[in-house]
Amino acid sequence: MEFLANYGLFFAKAVTVVIAFGAIVIMIVSASGRGRKADKGHIEVNHLNEKFEEMRDSLQAALLDPEALKLHDKAEKKRLKAERAEQKKKAKQNQEQVAASTDADKAEDIAGAAQKKRVFVLDFVGDIKASECDNLREEINAVLTLATPADEVVVKVESGGGMVHSYGLASSQLARFTDRKIPLTVCVDKVAASGGYMMACVADKILAAPFAVLGSIGVVAQLPNFHKLLKKNDIDYEMFTAGEYKRTVTMLGENTPKAKEKFKEDIEDTHELFKEFVSSHRPAVDIEKVATGEVWFGKRALEVALVDEIKTSDEYLLTLSETANIYEVEFTVKKSIQEKFGLAAQSAADRLLMTWWERLNLQRWF
Template identity: 55%
Template structure:
C-alpha cells in the first residue's frame, strides 16, 4: 500500500510539472503569435510563362529527336535575340484567383493582391481574375466586388474568367470585368436575393415553452426563429429583400448596360452558351485556353497573398471549408438534376 501511495504521489507531481510546462509553452506561443500579427502574411509571385514553357519542353523532349530539338532551340534563340534587338517589351498580365464561399473569405487575400498590383499596373497591362463562386452574404460579396471595382476605376483592363460557376454574388463580381469569358457549361446568373430561416414557435408552444424578444425600434426584429412571426414582420422583411434586389440590379446595370434587366434579373441561372445569348458573358472560352494564348505574347504573373494563421484559425478554417464544400456539393447535385433530367 505504501508503494502505491508513493507511486500515486510521484505520478501526481509528474503530471503537475508537465501541465505547468505546457502552460508556459502555450503562453510563449501566444505571445509570439501576437508579435507576428504585425506582419501577418506575404505576397507570392509566380511567372506562369515558365510553367507553360516547362510543359512544352517536357513534351518536346519526349516527342522530338535531337536534331529537331536543336532546330527548335535555335529558332527560339533567334526570335528572342530579334525581340531584344528591336527593344520590344511584352505587356504584363497579372493573374488572380478567387474561390468564393458563403462569406467570401477569399476577399481577405484579394484586397492585398489588388493593392499590390495597382502599385505598378498601367492601362497597358491586364488583370485576369479566375473566379469561382455560387454567391453568399450580400455585404461580404459587396466588399469583394469593391476590390475588383478598384481595378476598373484605375483604368487597368480587367478580364474575368469563369470555368464553373459565377452566380448571385459571384456574378456581382464578374460583371465588373471589361470582358467576361465563360466555359460553355459554366453556371451564370442568379441575379436575385434569397433569405430563409426555420421557425419552431409552434413546437415550443406545444411544449409550453415561452420565448420572449425585447426590442427598441419597431423593426429591430422582423422575423425570428423562436418567436411568433407576424404578417407585418414578413412584409417588412420582404420589402428589405426587394430593396436589396434593386441595388443588385442597379449595380449590374452600371457595368453591363447591354443587359435586358427585366429578362435576366429573375434569380435564374443559365449555362454558358445561353448566358452568351443573353449577353451575360462576352465569349465562350476557358481560362486555360485564354491564358495559354496570352502567354505567347505577354508576361504572366500569378499573385497570391498568403496569410499566416494560428493553429486555431487553421482548424476553424478547415471546418468551415468542409461545411461549405458539403453545401456546394448538394447545390451542384440539385443543379445537375435540374439541367440533366
C-alpha cells in the same frame, strides 16, 4: 490471453504518451505564437510565361529525337538572342525619346507604350461569406502599385454567391481597377452566380466556359421557425427591441403578417439594388428578363448578354502569353496550427452546407 492483456496495456500506455507529447508540443507552439508578431502575409508572384515554356520544352524533349532536339535548341537560342537584341534596341530608343520630351505626361506615355503588355492574374474562390475577399484586397493593393491602363487584370471567379454585404465588398474591390481605367477581364470556368455574378459584371469583359453557370440575379432568405414547437411544450420566448423594425422575423418567436411583409419588402429592395448594379455595369442586358433568379449555362448566357465570349481561362491566358508577360499574383498568410485546424473544420462545414443547398435547390446534373 495474458499476452494479449499485456500487449493491450502496453498499447494503451504508448497511445497515452503520444497524446501527451502532442499536447505539450501544441501548447509550446501556441505559447511561442502568442509571443511573436502575427504574420501579416506576403505576396507571391509566378511568371506564367516561364511555366508555359517549361511545359513546351518538356513535351518537345519527349517527342523529338536527339538530333532534331539539338537543331531545335540551336534555333531557339538564335531566336532568343535576336529578340533580346531587338528589345535592347527599343529600350534605348525609348530612353532617348523620354529624355528628349519636355512633357512629363507624354514621357510617361512613351515609356508605357514601349513596355511589353503585362497581365496580372488573380484567383477568387468564394464561399458563403466571401472569405477570400481579405486576400483579394491585398492582391489588388499590390497590383495597383504597378498596373497602368496599358496592362490588363484577369480575375478567375468561382462562386455560387452568399451574403449580400460580403459580395458587395468583393465587387467594390474589383471596381478599383475599372475606376483606374485598367482593363479588367473576368473568367468563369465553373460558376459565377448571384454574388459571384455581382463580382463578374464589374469587368470590362466576361469570358465563360461553355457549361459554366451564370446568373441567379435574385435574393433568397430562409430560416426555420420553432414557435409552434415551443408553444406546444409550454415554453415562452421573450424578445425586447427598441425600434419598430429592429427585428422582424425570428426563429423562436411568432412571426406576424406585418413582420413577414416588412421582411419581404427588405428582400425586394435588395433585389432592386442588385438589378440596378448589374444594369449600371452591363447596360446591354435586358435586366427584367434575366433578374428572375434563373441561371444560364455559358452559351445561353451569351445569348442574353450576361457574358461577352465563350472561352476558358486556360485558352485565354495561353493566347495572351504570345504577346504579353503574364504574372499570377497571390497573397498568402502563414497560419498557426490552431488556425489550420479551425479553417479546415470551417471549410468542411461550408462545403457540406453548400452541397446540401445545391441538392435542395435541384441543381441540374449530367
